[in-house]
Amino acid sequence: MPTITLPDGSTREFDKPVIARDVAASIGKRLAADALGCKVDGELHDLSTVLDRDCSLSIVTPKRRDGGLDPDGLFLIRHSAAHVMAEAIQRIVPGALLVYGPPLDTGFYYDIRFPEDRPLREGDFEAIEAEMARIVAEDRGFSRYELPHDEGMRKLQAEGSKYKLDNALRAHEAGSPTLSWYATGTPGENWEDLCRGPHVPSTGRIGAFRVMSLASSYWHGDENSDRLTRVYGTAFPTQADLDAHLAQIEEARHRDHRVLGKQLHLFHIDEAVGQGLVLWTPNGAIIRKELQDWIGEHLHQMGYSDVFCPHIGKLDLYKTSGHFPYYAESQFVPLMEREFLKGVADDGCSCAQLSNMLATGEIDGYLLKPMNCPHHVKIYASQPRSYRDLPVRLSEFGTVYRWEQSGELNGMTRVRCFTVDDAHLFVREDQIGQEVMGCLSLVKLAFTTLGLSDFRVRVGLRDPDSGKYVGNPEVWDKAEAACREAARSLGATVSEEPGEAAFYGPKIDFIVKDVIGREWQLGTVQVDYNLPERFDLSYVGADNRAHRPVMIHRAPFGSFERFVAVLIEHFAGAFPTWLSPEQARVLPVSEKSFEYAQEVLGRLKAARVRATADLGNDRLQAKIKVAAEMKIPYLLVVGPRDQEHATVSVRVRGIQKDLGAMPLEVFVRELESEIASRGVSPMVGVEGARV
RNA sequence: GCCGCUGUAGCUCAGUGGUAGAGCGCACCCUUGGUAAGGGUGAGGUCAUGGGUUCAAUCCCCAUCAGCGGCUCCA
Numbered sequence: 001m002p003t004i005t006l007p008d009g010s011t012r013e014f015d016k017p018v019i020a021r022d023v024a025a026s027i028g029k030r031l032a033a034d035a036l037g038c039k040v041d042g043e044l045h046d047l048s049t050v051l052d053r054d055c056s057l058s059i060v061t062p063k064r065r066d067g068g069l070d071p072d073g074l075f076l077i078r079h080s081a082a083h084v085m086a087e088a089i090q091r092i093v094p095g096a097l098l099v100y101g102p103p104l105d106t107g108f109y110y111d112i113r114f115p116e117d118r119p120l121r122e123g124d125f126e127a128i129e130a131e132m133a134r135i136v137a138e139d140r141g142f143s144r145y146e147l148p149h150d151e152g153m154r155k156l157q158a159e160g161s162k163y164k165l166d167n168a169l170r171a172h173e174a175g176s177p178t179l180s181w182y183a184t185g186t187p188g189e190n191w192e193d194l195c196r197g198p199h200v201p202s203t204g205r206i207g208a209f210r211v212m213s214l215a216s217s218y219w220h221g222d223e224n225s226d227r228l229t230r231v232y233g234t235a236f237p238t239q240a241d242l243d244a245h246l247a248q249i250e251e252a253r254h255r256d257h258r259v260l261g262k263q264l265h266l267f268h269i270d271e272a273v274g275q276g277l278v279l280w281t282p283n284g285a286i287i288r289k290e291l292q293d294w295i296g297e298h299l300h301q302m303g304y305s306d307v308f309c310p311h312i313g314k315l316d317l318y319k320t321s322g323h324f325p326y327y328a329e330s331q332f333v334p335l336m337e338r339e340f341l342k343g344v345a346d347d348g349c350s351c352a353q354l355s356n357m358l359a360t361g362e363i364d365g366y367l368l369k370p371m372n373c374p375h376h377v378k379i380y381a382s383q384p385r386s387y388r389d390l391p392v393r394l395s396e397f398g399t400v401y402r403w404e405q406s407g408e409l410n411g412m413t414r415v416r417c418f419t420v421d422d423a424h425l426f427v428r429e430d431q432i433g434q435e436v437m438g439c440l441s442l443v444k445l446a447f448t449t450l451g452l453s454d455f456r457v458r459v460g461l462r463d464p465d466s467g468k469y470v471g472n473p474e475v476w477d478k479a480e481a482a483c484r485e486a487a488r489s490l491g492a493t494v495s496e497e498p499g500e501a502a503f504y505g506p507k508i509d510f511i512v513k514d515v516i517g518r519e520w521q522l523g524t525v526q527v528d529y530n531l532p533e534r535f536d537l538s539y540v541g542a543d544n545r546a547h548r549p550v551m552i553h554r555a556p557f558g559s560f561e562r563f564v565a566v567l568i569e570h571f572a573g574a575f576p577t578w579l580s581p582e583q584a585r586v587l588p589v590s591e592k593s594f595e596y597a598q599e600v601l602g603r604l605k606a607a608r609v610r611a612t613a614d615l616g617n618d619r620l621q622a623k624i625k626v627a628a629e630m631k632i633p634y635l636l637v638v639g640p641r642d643q644e645h646a647t648v649s650v651r652v653r654g655i656q657k658d659l660g661a662m663p664l665e666v667f668v669r670e671l672e673s674e675i676a677s678r679g680v681s682p683m684v685g686v687e688g689a690r691v
Numbered sequence: 692g693c694c695g696c697u698g699u700a701g702c703u704c705a706g707u708g709g710u711a712g713a714g715c716g717c718a719c720c721c722u723u724g725g726u727a728a729g730g731g732u733g734a735g736g737u738c739a740u741g742g743g744u745u746c747a748a749u750c751c752c753c754a755u756c757a758g759c760g761g762c763u764c765c766a
Binding site for chain 1: 692693694695696702721722723724725726727728729739756757758759760761762763764765766
């Protein structure tokens with residue numbers, strides 16, 4: 001006699017076991033028609049699930065009440081689409097062995113082993129989609145059947161796919177007493193796949209789908225294991241949803257910082273210089289410099305002191321800090337002293353021996369710094385500190401070098417040399433809360449000024465069951481409480497993640513959502529008990545005894561490289577005026593107005609506006625087109641009429657029309673004020689925006 | 692690092708076993724035009740690099756370098 005509790009809290013009683021689908025039908029015809037699956041006590045199941053005891057039940061449909069796509073619905077659709085795609089592929093390429101096909105946030109994939117003489121190519125996509133469309137049109141039911149483990153294994157052994165046998169063994173090890181299959185149609189007659197499910201009721205419910213791309217992968221992610229082909233696809237409840245998704249991909253492509261970086265001349269990566277080494281060209285340098293100056297002003301106000309450090313340091317320094325040899329793999333090979341190398345050679349040391357010495361850290365030399373902290377620690381330690389001196393806040397736009405694997409490098413987001421807007425605070429334990437708060441408010445200010453106001457905060461706490469952490473537990477408790485409280489005070493979504501702390505202290509990460517909904521992990525604040533210990537740092541307390549300070553590492557932007565890349569994509573290259581490499585361009589309507597254009601340009605430059613004048617012999621329309629492509633915030637068209645009245649005709653980026661003439665002096669004044677206030681969008685001359 | 696794909700003019704990209712093309716950009720000329728490309732002429736390429744096959748290689752083969760998509764990794 002199951003009593004079933006529905007999401008609204010109401011209950012329904014049945015006098016015998018009931019199928020979820022029938023419960024849906026008892027609620028409403030429309031719901032039953034829309035249903036894709038169900039959630040029983042929070043766990044996703046097939047709609048055909050039999051409910052034989054008390055439980056909570058919610059029916060999963062493609063859309064939520066608010067009209068948004070339901071993640072559970074998408075899961076079912078995509079998981080099922082993966083089956084349909086696999087069936088289609090096996091029809092087209094006999095002998096293709098299925099491995100594993102899970103849904104993803106944006107679609108699904110299926111890892112498949114193709115026969116060596118018949119690899120899958122992008123040219124096959126059309127045929128696969130056509131085959132999938134046929135299977136969907138047939139609207140065959142997904143039917144589940146189970147076999148006891150032993151019987152199931154015999155069936156799989158008979159079929160002979162080691163991949164499926166492996167999946168089955170893994171399911172068994174994970175505690176599943178039976179094996180389940182899903183047939184698209186009738187078991188024994190139609191195509192089927194070993195699968196735990198759940199799936200939508202029938203192939204016709206998959207909606208709109210698309211085979212997206214090919215990649216290679218390894219079985220179990222192990223590079224020594226079999227090489228598989230990963231076929232990516234995506235599926236949505238309706239064609240409109242799929243179209244919106246494809247449009248978003250297209251939009252992301254248009255915003256790609258690598259494309260815009262080239263088009264807007266922001267940065268350059270040159271083969272001759274090296275992989276992952278960014279050259280900031282003048283336009284990009286302006287953006288970086290503006291950000292740096294701006295954050296620098298705030299640091300100054302907040303009591304930070306600037307420091308500068310060399311880009312290398314002795315290996316011993318990094319042995320003390322613990323970075324070498326422990327993280328040697330992600331560092332450039334040490335710069336070895338000539339004498340040391342000579343000595344090694346004189347001893348008849350082989351390359352293998354040298355390599356071994358590198359691995360164990362028995363080596364002398366210098367390291368390109370992978371982090372700024374050891375240098376800053378030494379600045380702290382360079383003089384005796386009193387409790388009255390703390391907090392000591394040392395900041396540096398410090399450049400670091402890391403040996404990222406070549407396959408990981410990507411534009412400006414993954415590089416081998418980057419500059420961190422770094423700072424290290426040396427504080428007393430009683431100051432941790434306040435100082436963490438100060439760091440967080442700076443990070444928040446940085447993001448909100450740039451219009452990145454949609455962010456969440458992740459507080460990484462220690463795993464109470466693990467002993468890998470340094471520092472004593474009471475101090476940890478206090479530091480975690482301080483981080484928690486500081487994070488909550490920001491007014492953003494805060495998630496706490498036990499086990500996500502660094503071994504040396506709790507940390508707070510900012511995860512920012514850009515205008516097209518992608519998340520980026522940027523700013524970070526970390527409390528550190530470890531380095532002060534390793535370097536034996538101290539200060540003299542009010543009790544005239546030595547005490548250990550605590551360090552706080554923080555970087556609001558993370559690195560300039562990644563941050564600017566995110567800004568490029570966030571703004572699609574259309575930067576706020578204060579960041580724009582070129583803030584205004586003067587466009588004379590003809591040669592007759594060149595002189596006045598120069599005059600206007602001179603006035604702008606006197607106001608320290610970054611401006612140019614286009615004195616080419618193109619027509620005005622062409623000059624506007626070119627300037628618009630460079631995403632310049634203000635275009636000032638000047639002709640004889642403007643000259644006569646000392647005006648400029650303003651055209652603002654994003655508004656595809658002439659906003660009319662305004663006195664040059666008024667324009668300059670308002671532009672100066674916009675730049676000074678660091679407005680996100682250009683507003684001068686825009687109706688209703690004048691102050 | 693691994694797998695796959697790619698590398699032709701400053702940019703985007705066609706193309707061919709007999710040493711190469713377009714559009715945009717650039718230079719010059721005509722045009723002096725009031726809000727998203729007027730017209731003409733011209734310059735510009737060791738076809739990523741190094742080997743090999745061939746009478747002949749930008750094209751086929753191998754290696755290297757780099758980019759892209761993934762995998763793996765990420766203090």
